[in-house]
Amino acid sequence: MHTFAMKDIKLDPYKGTPSEIAELASMSMEFISMDLWNVYYKDKADFKKAKRDQLKEALGFLPWCMIVDAFQHWIYLNPVHTVDEREEYFISLMSRFASGVDWNGLEGFKKIMWLFQLHIFEVPFYYIEYGMSQLGALSVYKNYKTSGKEEALKKYEDFLALGYTKPVNELYEAAGIKFDFSAEYVKKLVDFVKEELAGIK
Numbered sequence: 001m002h003t004f005a006m007k008d009i010k011l012d013p014y015k016g017t018p019s020e021i022a023e024l025a026s027m028s029m030e031f032i033s034m035d036l037w038n039v040y041y042k043d044k045a046d047f048k049k050a051k052r053d054q055l056k057e058a059l060g061f062l063p064w065c066m067i068v069d070a071f072q073h074w075i076y077l078n079p080v081h082t083v084d085e086r087e088e089y090f091i092s093l094m095s096r097f098a099s100g101v102d103w104n105g106l107e108g109f110k111k112i113m114w115l116f117q118l119h120i121f122e123v124p125f126y127y128i129e130y131g132m133s134q135l136g137a138l139s140v141y142k143n144y145k146t147s148g149k150e151e152a153l154k155k156y157e158d159f160l161a162l163g164y165t166k167p168v169n170e171l172y173e174a175a176g177i178k179f180d181f182s183a184e185y186v187k188k189l190v191d192f193v194k195e196e197l198a199g200i201k
Contacts, residue, residue, distance in 0.1 A: 001029070005160035014165045019126060021171055023133035024140075025160055028175070030054065031141035032156065048200050055193050058134055063097040065131035068117050070097075072125055087111040132181070138189045139177035145196070152176060 002025045006015045017025070034051050041047035067090075074089050075081070081089075091111050094101075103110045114120060119127045144152035159175035169179040178185060 001025075002160050005157065006163040008161070009163045009165065014163045017164045018168070019129035020132045020136075020168055021164060023129055024136045024172070024175065027133050027137035028140040028156060031058075031137055032144050032153070034141075052197060052200050055197050058138060059190060059193055061134060062131055065127060065134070067093045067097045068114070068120065069125075069128040069131070071114055072120060072127070075120075076124075090114050132179075135181065135186065135189060136172055136175070136177055136179070138193065140175055142189065142192045143176050146192075147176075 002017070002022065003015070009015055031054070034054060037050055038044075038047045041050050070093055071090055075086070078085070090113075094103075094110055094113070117127075140152065140156060143155070155174065155176035159171060162171055162174055164171075166174065172179040
């Protein structure tokens with residue numbers, strides 16, 4: 001859909017969207033299509049569970065995104081670190097961003113969880129874009145649910161059609177959202193998701 005929306009852009013480089021734009025397009029579609037998932041999930045209980053899972057996982061992903069991003073930065077800023085230092089730093093990130101989890105008896109697993117994140121090995125530093133896009137997609141979905149579906153979809157389509165012809169913050173604005181990662185903005189999104197979850201009965 002993103003490719004088709006960019007069909008009128010004459011210069012091919014403007015069709016090469018960076019991750020934080022491409023992921024915003026795809027993640028937003030995941031949310032704004034949720035009301036139609038009953039076409040696939042015929043059972044109402046399954047349909048509701050799928051929607052709940054989508055929303056919960058969107059929020060649950062954010063702390064892990066921060067852990068992976070911070071961990072990668074530390075690794076490259078400390079190229080001569082030891083295995084013990086690496087494990088100690090990763091554990092500190094887990095304690096900071098994933099607090100409240102009982103790791104009793106799983107300490108050995110906790111310190112090596114980063115090994116399961118292929119991005120660290122295959123595409124270094126390509127991970128924070130998921131966090132940016134996830135917050136943006138939740139904002140698109142919030143507009144879709146609270147400001148009118150037609151208007152939100154129109155802005156989403158306008159955003160898609162722009163490709164990479166504008167700076168990232170202006171593309172987010174075209175989608176009707178802010179390129180904003182402040183605590184206040186994130187809290188509003190989290191509160192919205194909590195309300196949505198409470199409404200799925």
